[in-house]
Amino acid sequence: MNTLSYGLLSLLTKHSRTGYELMQHIQPFWQAKHSQIYPLLAQLEQNGYVEFVHVPQSDKPDKKVYSITEKGKEATSLWIAEPTDEPVMRDELALKVYCISLVDKEPALKLLAERKEYYLKKRNRLHLLFDKIKEESGKPLEKLEIHDSQFGPYVLVQKAMMKVDADLSWCEWMKKKLS
Amino acid sequence: MNTLSYGLLSLLTKHSRTGYELMQHIQPFWQAKHSQIYPLLAQLEQNGYVEFVHVPQSDKPDKKVYSITEKGKEATSLWIAEPTDEPVMRDELALKVYCISLVDKEPALKLLAERKEYYLKKRNRLHLLFDKIKEESGKPLEKLEIHDSQFGPYVLVQKAMMKVDADLSWCEWMKKKLS
DNA sequence: CGTAGCATGTAAGCAGTTACATGATTAC
DNA sequence: GTAATCATGTAACTGCTTACATGCTACG
Known part of the structure; x- marks a missing residue:
């Protein structure tokens, strides 16, 4: 579990989202590409922190809507109390x-x-x-x-x-x- | 030539420094460990952007004092005019x-x-x-x-x-x- | 007697970027 | 027509971190 994984869980505490939406919403606070997010979501799902439903669409590509599980919520609450990494700035x-x-x-x-x-x-x-x-x-x-x-x-x-x-x-x- | 390499050249435009000093002085603006800086300096030296003199010390470990070359200064000036990467923030x-x-x-x-x-x-x-x-x-x-x-x-x-x-x-x- | 600072370096692994891959729809 | 948006994924690579390695001096 790295920081970005917790960041994704953090977003999912508000409501369910697709990987694509997670990518968009985390942008202003943590720059991450879809190629990093999709594998992490698969990993979170395998470990039971999130689950997803497959939603077929006709006009747009099908999507996977991810939701946080109870286990995921607990892990997120624990993470908040753990020591916080110092911010990294590269300009x-x-x-x-x-x-x-x-x-x-x-x-x-x-x-x-x-x-x-x-x-x-x-x-x-x-x-x-x-x-x-x-x-x-x-x-x-x-x-x-x-x-x-x-x-x-x-x-x-x-x-x-x-x-x-x-x-x-x-x-x-x-x-x-x-x- | 990556961004950090140019950053090291940028510091060396003011005066000569050791790898250790470069690491310390770049800290507030770009977090980089010595393990990343030393190999980059060796690479910059091989490509003629910097040169160094070996300075033996008795009380402290010997050191390499790096200086920027003319080629290095030219490259640095050109770099300033090139498109600038957007800042990355991970908090x-x-x-x-x-x-x-x-x-x-x-x-x-x-x-x-x-x-x-x-x-x-x-x-x-x-x-x-x-x-x-x-x-x-x-x-x-x-x-x-x-x-x-x-x-x-x-x-x-x-x-x-x-x-x-x-x-x-x-x-x-x-x-x-x-x- | 342990820790911090000086000083350099390498190796292994994780994090993050770029490129490859597909494909429909909508807006200019 | 050509770029942008939606939507997911993998592969290769670069960047960055952590750990290993050495060794002396000064401070408390």
Whole structure:
């Protein structure tokens, strides 16, 4: 059981999903390709943490809808209390910025503008997630409390939002520094 | 040539360092173990991007001091202008937070307190980096400009600092939410 | 007397990416 | 027509972590 496996179980505690949906929903918080997720799901199923039903579709390809089992829920609760790995951050831009004095202002500004656009897109996606959570919970976000099912998703998106805002502020700060 | 290899070259544009020092200095921005760095350095040396001198020491183990070559500097400049990989973020805490409604307030607060301590330590280390940069440049940080050697390190530490401050703010926000 | 820091390296294994493989539908 | 979305899977490869290996000095 690696971290991503627990991450998949974590998503499945809210409701059943296909491997494809899991891949999409874990993206903002843990980048994983389908080629990593499908084998892990098969493994989770073999160990009794999840189960699936085969759903044939006519217009789209057939799908497997996975649900978490009791055993899976127990394992997930235990995992939360276990020591947490430190976050891992790998940002090529950071490595480039270290030796930015090698280039002139124009290429440096280009680098920044590209990254700013990436953060703005990410920010938009997070806003959509806020909207979805509001819909699903039927409450204003501020009213959500720990045992509400949507509390976790809400505070997680808030975490991502605060971080992306910090990143955008840095981009603005840098732009001023460079001009 | 992978991203970490360019990262090592990036550090070597400032001054010569040993593999051990490279490992320590790249830590805050790209987590890499010595077992990954040493083979990459050997490879960079074989391809003429870096060279080293063997420095015998009596009290400590002998060391290899690596310097970047002209070829290495050229490659590094070209790399900056190439498309930049999107940042990768893997935070187990984020996955746990998603299903935090499974547990009670106490374990949730414990999780948060542990992470807050981690961020505070990181923040202290970044402050030390600011001090080092100030010393090395001999200027107030705000006076640094793009072609100053210490401009890159300065704005990079600023980036990390703004991010860690956002993370700490989230921890505080969460603590209020949970009490 | 044990632990941390300095300093380098290799080997085995796990995690993650890229590429291969298929195939229908919808939107531009 | 060509790209994107839905949907699953495997194979080969690269990247990264953990463990093995050595050995001296300084600190508590």
